[in-house]
Amino acid sequence: MRSESAATNLRCVDCQQSHALEYRLACQACGGLLEIEYDLQRLKDEPLVQPHRTGVWRYAAWMPVQDGTNFVTLGEQLSPLFQISRLGAELGLRRLWIKFEGSNPTGTVKDRSSQTAVACARQFGFDAVGVVSTGNAASSIATYAARAGLRGLVCCYTRSTAAKMAHLAGVASDVIWYEGVYDDMIRHFDAAVDRGWLFDGGATRNPFKQDGKKSIALETYEQLGRAPDLMVYPVGMGETLLAGQRAWVALAATGRIKKPPRPVSAQSTEANTIAEAWRTGAELRAKTIGYTVAEGTAVGDMGAKGRLTLRRIREQNGLAGDVSDEETLDMQRRLAQTEGLWVGPTGAVPLAVTARLAREGKLDPNAEIVCISSETGLKGDWPQLQVRGEEPSLELIRQSLGRPPTE
Amino acid sequence: MRSESAATNLRCVDCQQSHALEYRLACQACGGLLEIEYDLQRLKDEPLVQPHRTGVWRYAAWMPVQDGTNFVTLGEQLSPLFQISRLGAELGLRRLWIKFEGSNPTGTVKDRSSQTAVACARQFGFDAVGVVSTGNAASSIATYAARAGLRGLVCCYTRSTAAKMAHLAGVASDVIWYEGVYDDMIRHFDAAVDRGWLFDGGATRNPFKQDGKKSIALETYEQLGRAPDLMVYPVGMGETLLAGQRAWVALAATGRIKKPPRPVSAQSTEANTIAEAWRTGAELRAKTIGYTVAEGTAVGDMGAKGRLTLRRIREQNGLAGDVSDEETLDMQRRLAQTEGLWVGPTGAVPLAVTARLAREGKLDPNAEIVCISSETGLKGDWPQLQVRGEEPSLELIRQSLGRPPTE
Secondary structure: OOOOOOEEEEEEOOOOOEEOOOOOOOOOOOOOOEEEEEOHHHHHHOOOOOOOOOHHHHHHHHOOOOOHHHOOOOOOOOOOEEEOHHHHHHHOOOEEEEEEHHHOOOOEOHHHHHHHHHHHHHHOOOOEEEEEOOOHHHHHHHHHHHHHOOEEEEEEEOOOOHHHHHHHHHHOOEEEEEOOOHHHHHHHHHHHHHOOOOEEOOOOOOHHHHHHHHHHHHHHHHHHOOOOOEEEEEOOOOHHHHHHHHHHHHHHHOOOOOOOOEEEEEEEHHHOHHHHHHHHOOOOOOOOOOOOOOHHHOOOOOHHHHHHHHHHHHHOOOEEEEEOHHHHHHHHHHHHHHHOOOEOHHHHHHHHHHHHHHHOOOOOOOOEEEEEEOEEHHHOOOOOOOOOOEOOOHHHHHHHHOOOOOO | OOOOOOEEEEEEOOOOOEEOOOOOOOOOOOOOOEEEEEOHHHHHHOOOOOOOOOHHHHHHHHOOOOOHHHOOOOOOOOOOEEEOHHHHHHHOOOEEEEEEHHHOOOOEOHHHHHHHHHHHHHHOOOOEEEEEOOOHHHHHHHHHHHHHOOEEEEEEEOOOOHHHHHHHHHHOOEEEEEOOOHHHHHHHHHHHHHOOOOEEOOOOOOHHHHHHHHHHHHHHHHHHOOOOOEEEEEOOOOHHHHHHHHHHHHHHHOOOOOOOOEEEEEEEHHHOHHHHHHHHOOOOOOOOOOOOOOHHHOOOOOHHHHHHHHHHHHHOOOEEEEEOHHHHHHHHHHHHHHHOOOEOHHHHHHHHHHHHHHHOOOOOOOOEEEEEEOEEHHHOOOOOOOOOOEOOOHHHHHHHHOOOOOO
16 A cells, blocks of 8 residues: 655754655664655655545645554644734734634644654554653643554643643543643653653654644645745754644655745744854854743753754844743733634734834844734633622723713 | 525424514513424425534535525534434443533533524624523633624623633623523523613523534434434423424434434433432423532423423333433543543533443443433533642553562
8 A cells, every 4th residue: 555655764964864755763883863864756746635524634645654544633724814904004014914723623723743752652562652751742642642543642741721631630631740840751751752652742752743833834825825935833852843843845856846945044033042143153052041921932951952942043144032021911812812813822922022023123024924923812720810890880891991971 | 586495484382383583582462482384395495414514514504594694603513413322321321422522612501502692693693692500601602703793791799610710701892790590690681681782692482592412413313324213412492402302303203314313311419300200200300409419400490491301202112211410420520531521521411321321221231322411521610639749750651550560
């Protein structure tokens, strides 16, 4: 049977060594990151879209799963791409779009890579897939594992928020609640992965897991019919930017677009390692970070993925920026009030960075810009609003709407 | 220009008087509820689906909006229809489906009627639309109003939950926070509606608002290619059941299906007025209700809509059932663990009622059953889980997965 996938081999991003297409987390020669290569001729010859399929499997040839019986789906649809004209006008940008990832089954962009993670876990014969996470990635992996009938082992610290912990406890077959921080747990998790106990659903190493996120670029191309001038990604480990740009590069290589959009890295100022290096021209430097509302960008040490992200931004004439929590929350509110889009804080960071770059004169007002809003606002934990309730009356409504006084 | 809509007139459900197709909230002759009638020949002759459109506008002829420039959309897609075979087998039901409404823009089925509410507000020249609500309906109406550039005036009591209040405060242009209960506010709101200050976005009276929910049946038909034997609806004011069944009846009248599915009303035991009347054969009796986790079913006095709901269930050979909060929460967990679907409590009620009716021998094991899961679990307010965190170790992971001891 012909493979559903056009994947041909793995290649090291550092030493360029090619490896056979098997489950492998690092280059055998130099320990570097691996990426999957695809048969570009096949990607060019075949139609881009398989319209009868859902989720990342619409672009099955572009994904690393060979046998369609391993696909897993929760009825995903293309996430909506909105032109936000009113807010764009306020920012002085004429062609501004939001790709809203909150419509995914667990409300975040992570559902794209969870589809390839769980399907590849099946492909390589695993009965379990797992991740160490503060909540969003964990509930996404656990949800798709449940749908596929696999075990989902997720490690979450006990300081996560009530909504995330409830969601996780609801969907995951195996939860390890631990005391400490990510670094305390990840080395044990990696050791378990290295023993073959479970498939690696994390963002640091596994080339098979991440390719689902290529679909964010493929969908944007399908919806827009062209490449935008700029794609603005929220950057934590850099996975969405790296996968999205890999897809754009392949769309160019297969003749569908002239050139990839310029990638823009959007971070919280609290964790602005890419932005700092890009502004100074220096190498990437890890930093110790504190709290930011944009939890999805809260990575102080991106490691090898960070170096690759910075390299791709420089190669592809990209940009990088960062914003304060105040700018992020202000943009979250403006987006809700002017366009009705309710995004989580991390999902507001790309637009807030775009606003800042526009103010600084770094953007062409006529450029076509797509901002990735990576998460729904529904999933947030919100403090109880302190409001004073009024006595119900018709007069309250009249005043609020500014209607003429009644007799 | 030809109207997008096949709507022809309003008709009173009680005295059958026909009225012209204008904004009207009650029968001029008897004060009864109004429903919109459509040109069945046109609905029969035209293709059901306009595939280039999104949301309820895929079925524009079946909706009450004449001019496409008044349509409003937030990039809705068909909500997924899942066959849940594993859980179905546990319940002894071979053909069980979930229509998952959590994928709608604000995470609930209410987004369907908000589309027609806001588009009709435009159609009839209003600059504001509003509702009295404990949260979900309010944020949905406010979101679509923002998208359309209209004002959204929502009245919400101050005892609502933190997540709902934050969402509402984020998206709504006008919020009135009030002390008291629904009944205290609704009479003032209705007075404002009667003065023409704003378009009625509530569930009690407005025939134009509710027709968006017909799309839940039209989508199910489009996805399944046939009518199921039973449709199980969560019932609060009865709007979803009434609108869904109106669409099924019209699908039968236009020759697309042989007969409508039997409607099943699913309520919380706390607010089981329809179930009580159905079991005893008596008239509907309002009751004073207390707290239920299934907030969407917490209506003790359904008024005229309740009488109509009961009448339709009897006319269409339907069923009715109710479940305790314990049964609801248990089903919420089972659905997450076996199928990866994370629904809110109200969204679990139809499946819990189905399970109970199956246990009581009231369902054919071979019947095809579609349960409406009306809301996402992401939007809930969750108590902080009390878990004891473990010290991170490899041994924890080994034990959780049941792998052999390491040396």
